[in-house]
Amino acid sequence: MKAVQEISRPETAAGLFDVKKIRQDFPLLKATVHGQPLVYFDNGATSQKPQGVIDALARYYRAENSNIHRGVHYLSERATEAYEAAREKVRRFIHASRLEEIIFVRGTTEAINLAAQSYGRAFLRAGDEIIVSAMEHHSNIVPWQILCEQVGARLRVIPINHDGEIVMAEFRRLLSEKTKFVAVTHVSNALGTIVPVKEIIGLAHQAGVPVLVDGAQAVPHFSVDVQDLGCDFYAFSGHKMFGPTGVGVLYGRHEYLDKMPPYQGGGDMISLVTFEKTHYNVLPYKFEAGTPHIAGGIGLGAAIDYLEGLNWSQVRAHEERLLSHATDVLTRIEGLKIIGTAKEKAGVISFVLGQVHAHDVGTILDREGIAVRAGHHCAMPVMQRFGVPATTRASFAFYNTCEEIDVMAQALQRVLKVFG
């Protein structure tokens, strides 16, 4: 009986995730760096791209290249069709109810700046408060600080505990009639914490406050349903979810987008222009001034096609295995301390190694072919919270393996030897 039980472990019951086969889809994973096979653990910065995405970019330039929304000619119609098809893929991917709620932007940063400048300048006043968390990326701090300076609003910060989790009681305390906006991350890029955004959104909505979720680090790891979350805005980048750089998405509830003024003026966002008065285009085009990154949008659509071809319960199980293996192996290394030990985490491990600075760790790992991020991860307040100048961060994607984690662990022993 015991043997039977061992065979039917949950991971095999759901079917094994064939990571070797998956890796074949990503050409750069076959690379060698400094004579060693590449171990790519910098997925939090940007992910590698599957062949399908690379092909989609090339195909657009080779066979469809033309401007969208204006030509009556064949190529322009083809390009427009492909670009708008990508918008529909994004809508389905995040389970938005309407196509016009999907605004293409350059990336998460631009998405948040759009929300801050368009919604914030129109609807926030002096004395109003904006709440963010203590583990935001700079891109979900600075746009709100700029807005605060412009309108005289005040930024309030939800503290995090020693594990890197949001202190919900503090959020409840901060939420008041002065609160006019809440902006929080879904997954912390520096700590890996999965934030209970649904609970935050529920509380904010009870107080009548809209919520923006920074989903840049969430969409590569699990399925997101913006209607289930109930968020009013959701921002993410294409390049962290296996798509091209230079394209991202702002999802916004149409009730808000409708009453928000344009972010930038130009072509494509207008319906009629005279020197006396200009009429703006309908959603989503009102927020898409100028020729967009057409190839990027199409490439993002190809990334979604690829992700939809995966078995996501297997992907989740595989990523959880990577995280727990890495946590086990790294914890055993002398003097290594993991920063960010939340109960709910995505595949991100930040750590400090004794007195060795993250940069020195990063350089030595690089010579072993291992790509990690060393530094403050654009989250300097997080570093201050934990009293460290910098951390080394290994961030995983579903194409990583436990063997790669073992390679990193061995290399970390070598770091200790150098600095012994």
Next chain:
Amino acid sequence: MSELDELYQEVILDHNKSPRNFRAMEHADRKAEGYNPLCGDHVTVFLKLGRGIIEDISFQGSGCAISKASASMMTAALKGKTPEDAQELFEKVHQMLTGESNGSEGEKNLGKLMILAGVCKFPARVKCASLAWHTVKSALQNEKGVASTE
């Protein structure tokens, strides 16, 4: 010797472990802060000037082994030098770190500092090694504010 061994030589590891002149200076004549926004490395350099020379020099801050060792070796090299000599040394070190002075006459005069030459093989680390030097330059010029490697 591998490039990595050349970067992390015994002398550099020693300066990292026990940095020389690693202290704040009371009544410093000049003080400047250096900051590398890319990685968060932070250094403060203190100078005591008199008789036309750098009578005393010290530093504080946080950073990687390369930035700490470079700052430590810099304080040892600049003590007793005139500001003009210090400026000249800055130029030579900068050229060595960026790989512009391969084997030139200038480099040969750098003495112990030549141990930092391995850094030029690691472009991402050049700014770590040059941070303290930018900072002392700014202190000597009495520039207000924070020196930056950017």
